Amino acid sequence: MSQTIKVGIVGYGNLGRGVELAIRQNPDLELVAIFTRREPGNLNSAQGGAKFEHISAAEQYKGKIDVMILCGGSATDLPEQTPAIASMFNTVDSFDTHAKIPEFYEAVDAAAKRSGTLSVISTGWDPGLFSLNRLLAEAILPEGKDYTFWGKGVSQGHSDAIRRVPGVKAGVQYTVPVQSVIDRIRSGETPELATREKHLRQCFVVAEEGADQERIRAEIVGMPNYFADYDTTVTFITEEELRAEHAGMPHGGFVIRSGVTGAGTKQIVEFGLKLESNPEFTASVLVAYARAAHRLSEQGQSGARTVFDIPLGLLSPKSADELRRDLL
């Protein structure tokens, strides 16, 4: 009954540190060890006291860990790690390369079914909570149109793109939803929107000494895929300003569905997040789904699952009776 759920973390970047912090907020969960590809002796835990192990030692924890929370990146880490770890443990990950989710699902599902484990893939807030809300609103309002806005928040991919421009020493990019468009949708309009109309891109750039700022600006705003389709602003700042004002990782966004029922009756469903730390929030979602993964596994289930497959009651430490009494 009061047995804790034993959790391992694989990968110790911003997300892994967030998971360590989130586990402390959930007394029914217990952190057993953090697994890393680095030299484990060199790492310091965000909270102090965590045990570090090299990833190659994971197998020795079979039977001692109920769920592994995988905190690697979607580009190269997770496509390898999730199926490998799923052959030994229940897992939760935040795989977010939308176009590759079907093949990722198949690979993880096969590995988990072979070994009788359960894997929750692609959770977090998008994919994750935003996906749940897109599904929910579409199922309830089949005649309608939905909009996803991201931000205001730091986009890692776009920040990396800025930093690859010659003459750029450092920089950060914010994705900013266009407020006037959100207001139109909230008031019941259902506009067709070009990419440029939904989001702005704000870049804060530290240039190398003597670099040509106008050339840098032109290279950024014209960069295909990243900036060319958007209204982009470039502001040059000092390294001190970057450190003082742009060190956080805020993010958020909205999923809005505007639909009709009956004879054109307007109905609007909206879900929104305003996050001071993107990785800490994503980590908190992963931790709640780790609880669900363990429970599904205890029920004898195996294979891959997404947020669409999991009753939300399994995310809460409360019993079904308590949930009906206190939260319904």
Added chain:
Amino acid sequence: MSQTIKVGIVGYGNLGRGVELAIRQNPDLELVAIFTRREPGNLNSAQGGAKFEHISAAEQYKGKIDVMILCGGSATDLPEQTPAIASMFNTVDSFDTHAKIPEFYEAVDAAAKRSGTLSVISTGWDPGLFSLNRLLAEAILPEGKDYTFWGKGVSQGHSDAIRRVPGVKAGVQYTVPVQSVIDRIRSGETPELATREKHLRQCFVVAEEGADQERIRAEIVGMPNYFADYDTTVTFITEEELRAEHAGMPHGGFVIRSGVTGAGTKQIVEFGLKLESNPEFTASVLVAYARAAHRLSEQGQSGARTVFDIPLGLLSPKSADELRRDLL
């Protein structure tokens, strides 16, 4: 595969008419008949063409209807109807007397288990979608505080209370959330709020000729349970104004959780609805859960379920593959 889900409606007030309209928006669902305690020959269908039956004929539809959507009231209809109908059919209802949900659940669960049927109880938007969002946000942000605001919308109970005041011919009451408080919460504050601080109550009243308006006003604003704990405004209008401007049934509201992760990092999760018709939207939620009830029953499950127990993927007509590909 392309077999439609056969649906019956029990009760034909605003909610039942909404369900009839919502079924038309979902090609995988088919309305078989509407059951009523009134004389069925006297009823006209919102869309035309629906078949009406007296409620006593329901038993003859065993095997011909997959799910009954129960559209009666929570005070006296559903506590009797849901267990009775659950002994013959899968059911969905919107039982919303919060304090009595545990005993209602037990009664329906027993009836449904005895007869091998499945009953989704207490769905709609509150209880229902708001409950889901309270649970989700609390599970993800265990350290935090949540707020539910209703409105702007018509409260049937409060409108009825106004109409019981001597000298009142007709009237309608709007529950209005206090915008300045919502703004404070959205900006990260977590105030302790008295009832009076969260909602205003706006009453539009048609007085009988010669009635003392000041006495009516005083009786309304001082009415215990309904108005005494709120800031209440009373505006006297004509019957024509009531018909022209207050015939709709708009509603909506917000569930907001403001929590912290890590070392005091603020994270805000918000879900909101803006509805031109409360009964049509509630009906649309019931219809989506009817699809889920049928699918769970097809899996061989029986007993009572709430929104907390049901994977959201079951609400959508799309397959799990499509959902992963298009909505995750």
